[in-house]
Amino acid sequence: MDTILSLRGLTKTYTSGLTALDNVHLDIRKGEIFALLGPNGAGKTTLIGAVCGLVRPTAGSVHAFGLDMAKDWRRARGRIGLVPQEIGTDMFDTVERQVAYSRGMFGCAPDKSRIEEVLRSLSLWDKRSSEVRTLSGGMKRRVMIAKALSHDPDLLFLDEPTAGVDVELRRDMWRQIDTLREQGVTIILTTHYIEEAEEMADRVGVIDKGRVLLVDGKEAIMGRLGRTEAHFTLAEPLTTLPTAIGEMPVTLENGGTWICYRGGDGSGQGKQEVADLARILVEEGIIFTAIEQKESSLEDIFVQLVKDGQGAGV
Numbered sequence: 614m615d616t617i618l619s620l621r622g623l624t625k626t627y628t629s630g631l632t633a634l635d636n637v638h639l640d641i642r643k644g645e646i647f648a649l650l651g652p653n654g655a656g657k658t659t660l661i662g663a664v665c666g667l668v669r670p671t672a673g674s675v676h677a678f679g680l681d682m683a684k685d686w687r688r689a690r691g692r693i694g695l696v697p698q699e700i701g702t703d704m705f706d707t708v709e710r711q712v713a714y715s716r717g718m719f720g721c722a723p724d725k726s727r728i729e730e731v732l733r734s735l736s737l738w739d740k741r742s743s744e745v746r747t748l749s750g751g752m753k754r755r756v757m758i759a760k761a762l763s764h765d766p767d768l769l770f771l772d773e774p775t776a777g778v779d780v781e782l783r784r785d786m787w788r789q790i791d792t793l794r795e796q797g798v799t800i801i802l803t804t805h806y807i808e809e810a811e812e813m814a815d816r817v818g819v820i821d822k823g824r825v826l827l828v829d830g831k832e833a834i835m836g837r838l839g840r841t842e843a844h845f846t847l848a849e850p851l852t853t854l855p856t857a858i859g860e861m862p863v864t865l866e867n868g869g870t871w872i873c874y875r876g877g878d879g880s881g882q883g884k885q886e887v888a889d890l891a892r893i894l895v896e897e898g899i900i901f902t903a904i905e906q907k908e909s910s911l912e913d914i915f916v917q918l919v920k921d922g923q924g925a926g927v
């Protein structure tokens with residue numbers, strides 16, 4: 614698959630001395646939806662800023678559409694749309710004029726029918742003559758999206774698109790993202806909502822303290838880092854585990870009343886071992902009254918990765 618965006622050794626140290634991006638290497642494929650996950654302050658917005666020309670990198674390079682952003686910024690930027698976290702637009706202007714103005718800013722010829730199309734797709738057409746300041750927060754966010762789409766970008770950044778928006782707008786956004794994907798637009802979104810990444814993204818990148826800890830497809834991440842957890846509640850407490858359990862990742866907990874399994878690799882191996890464990894307990898005459906079993910979610914994996922603070926070797 615073609616690479617649409619390529620970051621090499623991208624580093625940003627702010628004048629305060631804080632390194633917000635630390636030697637980031639990242640390739641984004643044409644047409645994919647890529648979710649950048651990271652806790653507050655991880656460097657997500659800085660990364661977007663560095664690509665969009667809002668943050669000057671300290672070191673490293675950004676190539677978009679094969680163009681070096683340091684040399685060919687204007688040409689490359691014209692093909693990138695950005696929906697920032699903060700709502701920033703002329704609040705006293707009308708919706709339609711602001712969106713048309715954005716299109717002009719990127720050097721595109723005026724196109725009333727295209728602006729109408731964008732406004733309609735975001736349910737903003739009825740509000741086209743309203744001043745932005747009179748709209749609700751959710752509608753203002755839609756205006757920001759309309760502005761970012763006004764010049765038909767090939768690469769779209771959505772920085773926390775659904776933070777603080779209601780369920781209806783979130784669904785609309787998801788639909789919008791789906792439509793853009795069908796049109797072949799590459800989308801990079803940052804989010805705190807891991808279920809959103811799980812639902813929408815083709816690939817996920819985890820960033821923390823300016824370092825990219827992991828980049829992979831969701832399925833591959835689950836396969837490599839997914840874990841199975843199970844615990845058996847015993848009728849009578851045990852003092853030692855039966856030797857037949859062998860090398861399985863099993864511990865005796867809660868005063869000897871739980872046999873806990875934590876292992877597997879997301880490929881089904883964990884489930885198999887839990888079934889084996891159940892069989893061994895029955896064979897050994899150990900009575901259990903309940904089994905609880907859980908496969909780890911992308912969220913569990915994300916939390917663990919960030920807690921460990923290292924993705925190397927995973």
Ligand SMILES: Nc1ncnc2c1ncn2[C@@H]1O[C@H](COP(=O)(O)OP(=O)(O)OP(=O)(O)O)[C@@H](O)[C@H]1O
Nearest residue numbers: 627629631633651652653654655656657658659660
């Ligand atoms: N202009 C700046 N000057 C100094 N430090 C900055 C500046 N902008 C961001 N930072 C710092 O850089 C780090 C990364 O910030 P950034 O906004 O990129 O993180 P983020 O992952 O987008 O966070 P959030 O999820 O909270 O939006 C943070 O520690 C932040 O305080």
